Amino acid sequence: MAFPLPRGVTASEIAFLAEMETVTIVPRQRLEGLELLGGPVEPLVPPRRASLPLWLALLLKRQRRANIMPPAWLHPEPLSLILEVESGHQDYKNAFSPPPPLPGQPSVLDRGQEPTARPQYTPDGNRYYAAPPFLPQNTAQPVNSSRDPPSLPFHWVEVGNMLLDAASDDLVDPDQIRRLLKDLREVRMAKLRSGVEVLDAAATGGGGVALTGVGSMELGEERGFVTGVVDGLRKIGSSKEQARREQMAEQRANGGYDGTQDDDEEEDYMEF
């Protein structure tokens, strides 16, 4: 209670985490390779593109030493397509547009295919599967094939906002992008909030709300509210849940369900 910060992750903390995303830049000056904690940075040679963490790219951009190539999804066309899917498509009335496919995951177009994820190995020989933020989802050309429909990466709000702030002159039609991002956010937040209607099913067990494709900033923003609603519903329903548990325990004690059980239960109830 006395702790001054709100519970959960704040917006600026989420943005800080998003600065680890890799983006593509076109350097304007030479820079020797850097050995950073997060891994080495390749030497920058002016006309050649390079991939850097977002924070370093923003730093170089502010010093006018590089231009940032906008991520593949941060263009007006893919964004308006996603917005169309989110707001108009029948299948996505209550769902979010699918996230970018993981490596090895079959694309949305050929459903039913087996995923073929190839594991990677750490220097110590431990096996792992790469996941965001270690996937180049914000580079100018994503590694996965271009026939995939455009999709919003996990950190889309943060990356989009920061690039609009610091590198709007590198983007194609920044005003329209800003408008599209705002519209997308509003559509998706409305969906997230309308999820409270089905949350009680999630609270009493059995139900659930699909959050596939929700970005980290959106999660951070709605976390306090959604968990509060679930908790409230759980408390209201706890007496019912308790009764259900007792009934189940009773059934188990009586040796499973059989035809005569209904009568027994009725008698017990009358006694009670």
Next chain:
Amino acid sequence: MSYYDIDSILTDAQKLPCTFELEVPGLGILEGNPGEDIKAGTRIDLPLWLGEMLSIGARLGTSRLVTLDMPEALSERVMNALKADPRTIDLRALAPHFYNLSERILELFEEEEMVEVLGDTFKKRAAEIADHAHNSRGAVGDGVDFLRGLDETERQLFRAAHDRAKDMRIWSGEAKRK
């Protein structure tokens, strides 16, 4: 519910109508005349924690001291009003800790229907709260009457949603830090 939870303590202090089943000597202090006896059949409003303790004797096999009644905040009349339109009810006027109280009451009484009604109310009002919380004008504007009628649980919900939305707006530069 933690031991030090102030809301839980305040919920315990909410009054519940009780009827004494037995004559209790010397307990007239509860009724406001110390030194007297309490007659059987007297109706007194007792705090939740006390009423719960006194009525619990029935479960232990001894004859019970008091019987509990539904508090006014959860009466049939209120339930019907909530069924009709949850959004216009001033829950705060009924009980400042309406949901916490009803949670405790539902532990004592078996009321299947009340669980349904309250769950539905909570959901509908939560959706309304979310709308108000994301309104950049905050708690001023058209929603003042509704927001004044929120109970304590709902206020915390509103605060969580509102603070987050504000935090987000400040970060993205739409609003100024105050």
